[in-house]
Amino acid sequence: MAPQIDAVILAGGMARRMGGNDKGLVDLNGQAMICHTLDKLSSQVDNIMINANRNQAQYEQWGYRVFSDEDSGYLGPLAGMVTALKQTQAEYLLVVPCDCPMLPDDLAQRLLAALTEKNADIAVASDGEREQPVVLLLKPQLAESMQAFLDAGERKIDFWYRQHQVAIESFADQPNAFVNVNTPEQKQQLAQQIAK
Numbered sequence: 001m002a003p004q005i006d007a008v009i010l011a012g013g014m015a016r017r018m019g020g021n022d023k024g025l026v027d028l029n030g031q032a033m034i035c036h037t038l039d040k041l042s043s044q045v046d047n048i049m050i051n052a053n054r055n056q057a058q059y060e061q062w063g064y065r066v067f068s069d070e071d072s073g074y075l076g077p078l079a080g081m082v083t084a085l086k087q088t089q090a091e092y093l094l095v096v097p098c099d100c101p102m103l104p105d106d107l108a109q110r111l112l113a114a115l116t117e118k119n120a121d122i123a124v125a126s127d128g129e130r131e132q133p134v135v136l137l138l139k140p141q142l143a144e145s146m147q148a149f150l151d152a153g154e155r156k157i158d159f160w161y162r163q164h165q166v167a168i169e170s171f172a173d174q175p176n177a178f179v180n181v182n183t184p185e186q187k188q189q190l191a192q193q194i195a196k
Contacts, residue, residue, distance in 0.1 A: 003091040005108050007045040008084035009037055010077050010134060011098035012053040012069055022055050023181065024098035029191050033181065036101030036194075038062060044108040045094055049087065051080035076155045077134050078146060085143035097134045099181040101194065104174050111137035111169050118167035128172025133157040135178060 011024035011034060024034035034050070041048055050066045052059045059066045067087065069079040081095055092115075094108050104110070107125065115123035115137055122142070125135040134157065142164065149160045171177050181187045 003112070004089075005045045005092045005094055005112065005137070006047045006049065006084075006088040006090035007041050007094040007096065007108070008049045008051055008080065008088075009034060009041070009096055009098050010051050010080045011059065012051045012077075012080045022052075022058075024050075024052065025055060025058055026181070026187065028101060028181070028187060029194050033101060034059070034062070034098045037096060037098055037103065038064075040101070040103040040105065040107075041094070041096065044105070046090060047088075049084055050098075051084060071150060075150060076157075078150055078155060078157055078160065081138075081157075082143055082146045082150060085138070085140045085146065088140050090140070092137050093140055094137050095134060097180060100135070100178055101181075101190065102176055102179055103135070104171055104177045107135070107171075107177075108137065110171070111167075114167040114169035118165070120165040120167040122161050122164055123167040123169055124161065125178065126168050126170045126172075127175060127178050128170050131158065131168060132178045133161070136161070 025032050048064045050059045050064050052066055053068045056066045070083045071079045085093055111123040122136055122138040125132045181190055
């Protein structure tokens with residue numbers, strides 16, 4: 001039987017480069033950005049959660065569980081991840097950001113295969129050139145280690161995951177899969193790509 005995989009979409013940031021607009025709710029080709037991510041994930045995982053530190057009611061309209069960081073103060077993606085790890089009952093948690101609307105359709109499957117093959121605790125996606133530290137599959141037992149890292153004042157995800165057994169899965173065959181949107185200009189470019 002296939003292992004249970006839950007996903008969390010991280011939408012808890014401040015989005016300073018988007019003029020403070022909540023990135024997951026920014027319109028991209030007639031849909032909120034997070035809708036594109038939800039569409040990509042819905043067939044790949046058992047359950048989806050959304051990590052949002054504001055506009056929770058708007059995120060709840062899609063019918064998924066919405067929660068904010070346990071640690072207040074916008075501590076970055078790890079704060080959303082650790083809260084999700086403590087809430088899932090699944091064997092694995094897939095983590096993705098809300099501003100990656102072109103994620104691979106085989107993301108969960110390939111990350112799981114890489115993790116299993118390397119007998120790793122974490123599988124991280126790469127675009128073939130760079131690791132994508134907010135696109136990863138991990139075991140919920142890592143919550144304690146992640147919480148301790150945060151409590152020590154650390155924030156960098158890749159510093160944390162290097163303390164564990166990590167598998168890197170290259171998606172060089174889908175070079176645009178992790179294009180993300182940080183500025184209105186990038187949103188415009190991406191809208192044109194998706195419309196093609």
